[in-house]
Amino acid sequence: MSSNSLRHLTRINRRTLIGGAGGLALAHAAASKLGMPYIGNAAAADPIRIGMIYAKTGAVADQAEYMAQGSLLALETRNNTLLGRQAEVIWLDEPTSQAAQQNAERLVGEHNVVGIVGGSLSSSALAISAVAKKAKIPFVAANAGAIDLTGRLCNKYTFRLQPPADVHTRVLAPYCAGLGKKWYLLTAAFAFGQDIKRSFTEFSAANGITLVGVDEVPVNTADYSSFILKIRAAKPDVVVGGVPGNDISTFLKQWNELGMKGKIPFAEIAVGATDLWGVGPEAADGLFTMSWYHKNPNNPPEEQAMAATYEKKYKRPAADKTWMGWMAMNALLDSVETAKATEPRAIVNALEKWGVQRGGVKAGYRAFDHQMVNRLLVVGIKPSITDKWDYFDILAETPSNDAEIEKVFGAQAESACKMDAL
């Protein structure tokens, strides 16, 4: 190579500069566009805007994608109109709880949304909830399970669809107790994981269960083998997990790889079907609680119709997270229509009265803490998986009628929520 060529390597000329800048701009534009395919365009003058905060990257991005698609489907089936006006969704990310809070503030301050749906993780939902309370904007949390959201930190503007960790625990723990009296807890080191740890610890103390090991795992742990070696040495009867999103997929893959599948039962609350689909039939294992399953013959007709529409559009079955996104958005949109206004207090009042019949249970938000009461599924992995979208056998649906709701979801007297006024 000549010295001229070397000089060329270090010289910036106009063409290079423009080319480089153009390349960067193109890369950025493409990345932005590819990463945010669902953000609506402000096509019509003054449309009604709904805010949506779901993760676009990170451990729960796949769950968030299903939730976002479910939420968008709810609006699309109304021809993207509300109160006879054009309506659009503004979807922002939640890479951290701080960013979720900032994006919630942007939705309120810059986009003038009439309500927000989202919160893939409890930490994000708690942050968004604080903004909703301050800005007096209705927020429906679709997936967050932290107890505090509708407990100690409840507020008049926050509604939550996912049952909290203690409710899931009341449903799943008796099944775990049936498998043995020595438990090992492996929970994520964030709000939801800590709630799972606390709930199962309380249950074990009250029911003569011995905890032979308790580990908190950082979120996004790539290698669980060292944890699995500890579990193996502790010889528990059951491992109770509390790791979110992709982390449970990683754990179960390594659980199988280290020969533990089928040797020690694994159980976890509030999993998503996508988490297990990503594990693969060879490694999938466990006993779980879920909110919804597309193969459940007891799904109401409108939910079956939603699942069919979703599958037709996205060429894959609706996951439980699709249903959660759809249900959360439907509650908000129905309430806007019922309120016949975009005024936040009217929407909140309508949300408190909103409800749909699901089998023997009327699903809706309790006025005293804004927690949705609903039925939960206890599912186990099929002994033989032949359909890549059908991994679960439904073992129970709880509560099965309105009379059982208080037993599963707890009574008002047990709630830590001190609901504020509008």
Add this chain to the structure above:
Amino acid sequence: MFDLILSQAVNGLVLGFLYVLIAVGLSVIFGMLGIVNFAHGAFFAIGAYLALMLNRDFGWGAALLAPLLTGLIGMLVEFVLIRRLYGKEPLLGLILTFALALFFEAILRLVFGAAPLPFNPPRFLAGFVEYGPVLITKYRIVVLAVTVFALVAFWSFLEYTPFGRIIRAGSRDAEMVGLLGINLPIVLSSVFGIGCLLAGLAGMLSGPLWTVNPSMAAGAIMPAFVIVTIGGLGSYAGAIIAGVLVGVVTAMTIQFYPDWSSAAMYVLMAVILLVRPRGLFGEKWERFE
């Protein structure tokens, strides 16, 4: 307890060598090209996805091509974009490779979806070996063997081949190598490609262990940066020793302080940098002074 600690140490060794494989590519690219490649984790993810696809459609034999294809993609990226940054403001390299990391993640999400895809070790490597207190799976033994082989082969390539000597010389004084009549752009493309090939190999080996999803790069890139920093920028031996250290320290932290396990490597890095700011094997390089 000693048995469990021994078992954890062996387990940490496997994890550490996987990190080394990622970090060595990063270290070589920085040492030779002066580019801090934020997109290195993306090539790790591309390697995993290519291996998954090739395995699904053609079997494990074809999956072995994944690192090579990743290296070729790396060379293409170098040819189209990276080479325009040589000798320019280092910040431009950071911005471009960061944009590339986002771009590749978005491409993977668009093509394969955000959901994790199932990818498990081959059936013929199912099961594990117990030797005294040590338990290790057959697949992890293969991962360890392949990683050690790749590292020795790459080291031999750098040390004993004419092309390796050119790379080492170029990492010290690229201008002088060019003045000697050597086609430097081809050398630089090859170096970037080899770095990406190593990342792709790590991706292929990690795919059956970790979750294959578009965000998987994040789990690889941070340990790689920590290892390169601990080992000393551009140091091959430093990357290997630092990788093993990080793996074993992480495994031991899981044993005794599990909730600190993800922070352990950063604490290790901070301690080492306080004692030796250039990292364990960091040297004074004229071109970076």
